[in-house]
Amino acid sequence: MKKNIEEKKVRGENMTTKDRTVYYLNVFFKVLSKLALVVIVTAVLGGSLVLGLGSGYFLGLVEDMPIPTDTELASAVSNAGEISxxxxxxxxxxxxxxxxxxxxxxxxxxxxxxxxxxxxxxxxxxxxxxxxxVPSAIIRAATSTFLGVGGSSGGSTITQQLIKQKLLTNEVSFDRKAKEILLALRLENHxxxxxxxxxxxxxxxxxxxxxxxxxxxxxxxxxxxxxxxxxxxxxxxxxxxxxxxxxxxxxxxxxxxxxxxxxxxxxxxxxxxxxxxxxxxxxxxxxxxxxxxxxxxxxxxxFISPASTEDVPEERNSYIYQAVELQTIEILMEQMVEADGLTMADVDANVDLYNQYYAEADSQMRNGGLTIKATVDPEIYETMNTTVQEYAASFGTTYYSETTDEATGETVEVVEPVQNGTVLLDNDTGQILGFVGGIDFDMSQVDHALSVRRQPGSSMKPILTYGPALQEQIAGPNTMLADTYMRVEQADGTIYEPTNFGTSLSNGFVTARYALSNSMNNPTLYLYNEMLKQGVDIQSYAYKMGLQDAIASDEFGHIALSLGGTSTGPTVLENAAAFATFANGGVYVEPYLVETITDSNGNVVYQHQAHKERVFDEDVAYVIADVLRDATSAGSMAIYKAQMDADLDWIMKTGTTENFRDLWANGSTPTVTLTSWIGYDNTTQERDLYSQDENAVYGTPAQRSLRYWTTLGNRLDYYYPNTMGSGEIHEQPDSVHEETVVTATGTKAGSFSGPYGTTYTIPSTAATNTELFTAAMEPAEAHFDFAIDGKVDEYVSVLETYRSKTNSSVNTTVQGVLQAYRLRLAETEARRQELAETNIEEDG
CATH class of the missing domain: 1.10.3810.10 (Biosynthetic peptidoglycan transglycosylase-like)
Structure with missing residues (x-):
């Protein structure tokens, strides 16, 4: 019977209660047989009665204890916790x-x-x-405990001490001692x-x-x-x-x-x-x-001399060490939580529980002898951080101020340079190939690439507005958008009067392609508002692209969100991953830093599993990417176009927040995405990157940002052309087709009716251009209200050339409409001047 039980144990089979009882009785009698004195004592004290009581008591202590597996026993003599x-x-x-x-x-x-x-x-x-x-030592220790005589002694052998250290607690009890004896005997057998x-x-x-x-x-x-x-x-x-x-x-x-x-x-x-x-x-x-x-x-x-602080590895004082450490703890926590049948939401809701799991994961990481492999390429990381150190002084003025240390009450100096966070992301895998956490780790340990959240400005326009609008077939790059004065009363009663960069408005219509590539605000707001009116679930698009923590659910109903107006904002990493969706053919790939975690025996504890989710159709992603190609030649980027390596097929989007507090640059080749942010931490007060004196010294904020981004992109291409996608292009899917549209309306040519009994005919000889369309969209037939959020008088003004002039009463009405339009233009221009004088938001 004993042999069968042992065979079951070796095979890892579940043991019955009877098997377990026999197993422990065998062990109990093995302990008794170690010393004849025990037998003598047993006979003196009552023979079989005491023996029965003793065996019963012994079984009572250990009956619920699972018999250790061979793996658990092996851990007692090997795999002692060691440095990871x-x-x-x-x-x-x-x-x-x-x-x-x-x-x-x-x-x-x-x-x-x-x-x-x-x-x-x-x-x-x-x-x-x-x-x-050693049974005699156990009896001696038990006698001392029961009778309170003699010195305290645990009667533990080296084997028992090892068992206590590795498999049991430090609890002082007969229950633990009984388990210790059992496990020590089994360990010696193996x-x-x-x-x-x-x-x-x-x-x-x-x-x-x-x-x-x-x-x-x-x-x-x-x-x-x-x-x-x-x-x-x-x-x-x-x-x-x-x-x-x-x-x-x-x-x-x-x-x-x-x-x-x-x-x-x-x-x-x-x-x-x-x-x-x-x-x-x-x-x-x-x-x-x-x-x-x-x-x-x-x-x-x-005794050797105390180590100096210089003996601490320099690599530990770095953004990459800090980031890998934090990511590893999060991974191990999630594994522990899942193993216990809980979710991270359960843990996040309970501070004590969260701290418990965090401490356990932290201990495993530090003392588990783990090998943690990151996705970061050491040479790319070095190139990126060397480059930012070269350019940091040209980002802007460093401010010096004083504050009071709450812990000590002492006055301390605060140094506030312009900070930077940069990420280079592999589009297909989501691997973080390199990043810049800040300009100087010794000055600030805040990770501006992977942890800090900032308002994203116009870098969100393709992500939150133009991408979803094309996917929902609301607007293609040919669609005309109003570029006119907007005045909106917000939920809190304040008036929102946005304008384009430089407070300029065309007071007409622009194509969606032109509006996005030139980062125009008012057309974007009109398009976003149209999606809200049509019930588009913009939140679902954003959250599919990993922006759950960047934008609160109650912010999607505010049109200012289309310009990056959010209270939280993304990290540089989150922004890069969302933008990379367009380079990935419409598929969002979750970014990650830790590839694998293995234990000291080479067993894989964790292997990253890719998470990909389709957000846009492939043709939708390509068309938006094609528009973003134009952005490399528009706005502030235009002066740097000639400096960009011609062998890289960049798509780009920049972003600037109110008063130039944040400057963003997003760019993707077919293989990687390079995203950069610069700005102040605003530790003691709000600071921005714009002043005439600073512009004279460092260049405009956009120039500072793009000069660094362009240089870094070129340098990475020089050293790592294969990684950067040198010579590759964003491939156009077969479902994308090209159509001819009327330049003034974005529609086909043709005849149609207008208000006041007017008729219009756009001839085939009218000025046209070609534009890209997805499989689901075709150019619209010619019609009067051809734009999003246009006014009647604005349509009349654009279509005047194509209006039939045969009806005099209609002509009189139309002329009145045109006169009213001209008056409104004059009023708008006056308002524009007023806005310029009050220096209202300039969002690029």
Whole structure:
């Protein structure tokens, strides 16, 4: 029966209650058989009665304890927690991870015999003879506990101590002790004495090293206290190390700061080392002469000097180290939460629960011996960060101010330079190939690429307005949009009077292509408002492109959102990923930083799984991309067009927020997206990038932003042409077709009726141009109200050339309409001048 139970256990099968009872009884009697004294005591105390009670009590303590799997047992002698490392995409190391507990595992053949002999002599002199437990020691400890006589002793062997450290808690109870005995016996059945010793030496805590770090494992301790390997220690050093685990933070010679303790506080550790030496002498592990030499040696002279702050790896003081660390914690948290049958929403709603999972994930990351591979290319990362350092001084004025430290009450200086966040994203995979978190990590640890949220300005126009409008067949690039004065009373009662950049209005109509490529505001607002009136779910488009945290659900009903008017805004990474949707044929690819996480045995703990979602039809994405090609030659970008590498097929969109507080540049080739933001952190007060004096020194805000973006794009293309998509073009799908439209109306030629009994005929000889159309759209038939949000008098003015002149009464009416239109134009121009004088928002 016992053999069958063991076979079930080896095969990992579930055991019945009967099987479990037999298994534990076998173990119980095995413990009793270890010492004849126990049998004698049993007979004296009542024979079978006591034996029955004892076995019953024993079973009661352990009946609910699952029998450990072979894997769980293996973890007791191997895989001691150790330092984790993070790597670049090519496998080169970014840095080891700053750990709460620093540990480097070693093998027994790399440990000095002095250490092994000292450990056995001090902790478990019968280690090589017993089978995991010493029943006499257990009886002695139990007697002491029940009767309250004798010294306190746990009666634990090295095997039991290892079990307690790895598989059990520090709880003091008969229940834990019973489990400890069972597991120790099972461990000894599966592993050699050498494997158990190795596991113990790698697991044991040793206080602090000369950097003030918490350390564990004999190799880490030897290096961190004496500066030598565990295989090279002297007898005196070995005795000191062996003594530490009994009371690590009392016996360690170093403080939390890494400084050496004062001499009075070193005596405890020295005294403990003398006890170890004495035990080694009494068990004949060392000779009398060796003992005398070691005990008279001043071990304190061997302690290494405290480490300076310069010894901390420089790579840890970087944006990439910080970002990979945070991303890894999030990944591990999500795994733990899912394993417990919860969701992150459940955890986010409970602060205590969130903190618990965060702490567990943080501990696993730091002490789990993990290898975390990031997506970042080390050379691209270096190129990007070197470039921003070259250009940072030309971004604008650095301000200096003072503030009060709330914790200390002291006045501290605040340095506020123009900051930058930049991301280079692989369109197809979502990999972050490189990024710039800020201009100087030592100055500010705030990650402006992956964490900071800013208003996006006009960079949102294709994402929130023109893309959805084309997908919903509301407007194509040929569609005419009103570019006229707008006055809207908002929900809070304030009046919204937007205008285009430079407060200019054409007071007519422009095509959607022209409006987007030149980043015009009022046409965009009219188009966005038309989508709202038609019930388009703009929020669904935004959220499919990863903007859930960037825009609140109640903001989509505000037309100012089409110009980037949101209280939160995206990170640079989120903006880049959303924009890349057009280069990806309408598919949004979720961006990511961590590729894989593996444990110390090479087992994959985490492998990124791509998340892709179709947002726009392929032809819709291409047509918008084609319009955004025009943006590389329009507006502020026009002067940099000639400087852009001709072998890169860029599509672009810039963005500027109110009063030039944020400057954005979004650009995609067929393979990558490069997104940049510059602006002030506005730590102590609101600051912007515009002043006449600054413009004279640094150039306009747009010039500063685009000069940097263009240089960075060219430099990346020079060094990494394959990555950047050199020579590739955005491929036009077969479903995109070209049609001829009347330039003035964006429609076909033809005859139609107008108001007041008028008729119009646009002849085939009228000025035309060609435009791209998706499979779902064709040019509209000629009609009077050919534009979005046009007024009657505006249509009349545009179509006057094509109006039939045969009816005099109609002519009189039309002339009146035209006269009214001219008066309204004059009023609009006057209002425009007024707006210019009050310096209303300029959004590019």
């Amino acid at each position: 490392t993070m790597q670049y995409s090519d496998g080169s190391e970014i840095s080891s991870i700053r750990a709460d507990l620093v540990r480097v595992n070693t093998t027994l053949d790399n440990v000095s015999p002095y250490i092994v002999n000292g450990l056995v002599a001090t902790e478990d002199e019968n280690f090589f003879e017993h089978e995991g437990v 592993y050699s004495k050498e494997q158990i010793l190795q596991g113990y030496l790698n697991e044991s805590p040793y206080g602090r090293n000369n950097k003030g770090e918490n350390i564990a494992g004999i190799e880490t301790a030897a290096q961190g206290i004496f500066g030598v390997s565990a295989k090279d220690v002297t007898l005196a050093q070995a005795a000191f190390l062996v003594g530490i685990p009994q009371n690590p933070y009392t016996y360690t010679p170093f403080l939390q700061s890494g400084e050496l303790k004062e001499s009075d506080y070193l005596t405890d550790g020295v005294t403990r080392s003398h006890e170890v030496l004495q035990r080694m002498r009494l068990t004949n592990m060392i000779t009398e002469e060796e003992y005398q030499t070691a005990i008279n040696y001043d071990i304190t002279q061997d």
